Amino acid sequence: MKQYPRKYSLQTSLLIFFLNLISAHGGDGQASHLFGDYCYDCHDDLTKKGNLDLMEIFKQVSFDGTLVFENLITGKMPPPEKAQPSPQEKKRMLEWLAACQPDQKPRKFRRISRHEFVYSVNDLLGIRLNLADQIPEDRGTKNFDSDRRIELSKDMIGSYFKATDQMLEFAFPKNGVPNERTWITGKVKDSHSTYNIYHRPYEDGILFSWTRANNGNTYSFFYDHFEPRVSGWYDLTFDTAKVGA
Structure with a gap:
């Protein structure tokens, strides 16, 4: 039996993998190839640095690429000593990951009222500053102001951030805490x-x-x-x- 060098066997395997990957996810085939150029040296099925096997992840019909996306967009990966994708290549890789991301419905959660929020931040920072009146009144449902069905408006979210900034400034003054x-x-x-x-x-x-x-x-x-x-x-x-x- 004729034997082929491991290098060519690996290239053939990667080619088959990319063809299957494009078939499974559709979209930009070149973008998926870019992961082979810049990522698979450390994160294939053999190396799996950081216990991350991108080949296995990308085989799935639906996968969560949040970690890969964040490391790529922040420049954490590839490492500085490794070959880096150009801005255009990185853009295609990010767009491909975003296109493969499964649809996520907003998760319902029990929200805390404005008073609970202020009390909690006070406890965390060890201060006593009541700014609840600077946050719009919660639109309760049947007398409950922490119902998970209450949605936060843009203005309300902004007021929470503004109140938090003031409490942080109070706890950690710019000029330091007086003796x-x-x-x-x-x-x-x-x-x-x-x-x-x-x-x-x-x-x-x-x-x-x-x-x-x-x-x-x-x-x-x-x-x-x-x-x-x-x-x-x-x-x-x-x-x-x-x-x-």
Whole structure:
């Protein structure tokens, strides 16, 4: 039996593969050949670098070429040291992949309301900034504002991005986060002058009681005339102790 060199056997196999590929997917035959020129050295059925066998993938009647498309359009593949397709060749390869991509229907998902969105971003960034009023009111269905049937309009999506940008700017200011500062004040005043008998100095602090009238109203004490030097959110701490019964 006459034996043919492996090189010619491989070329014949690739030719048969391309003919089958064109038959299965139709479209641009030259575009499919370009993958053989630039991709199959590393991603054929023998080499399969990165566990990626393009020959096997392209045999399928319908396949998801998203990964190949993204690597090609971003220039990640082929690697810099390998031969590169020209802009025209790359365009044909991308168009061929797009034409082979199966139709994908929009997947339904449970969306979150504008309030849930703001709370979630606050939790992720460790901030407290309520921008829900800057996002259009959710068009609910039967009193539900997170129904998967609610579609997002272009304007609503834009408002979500705008609110997110503001929250990111708040969490990561352009000029950096100011150094932490601490202010201590010992000033309080009662909410009603007739209850000032419940407020007096005590040791290193202030002693006061939280009173309640017979009508159920409470009369509390609060800090007076304290303005922080820098506007923003603050964590307030109180050193307290119970005195007496």
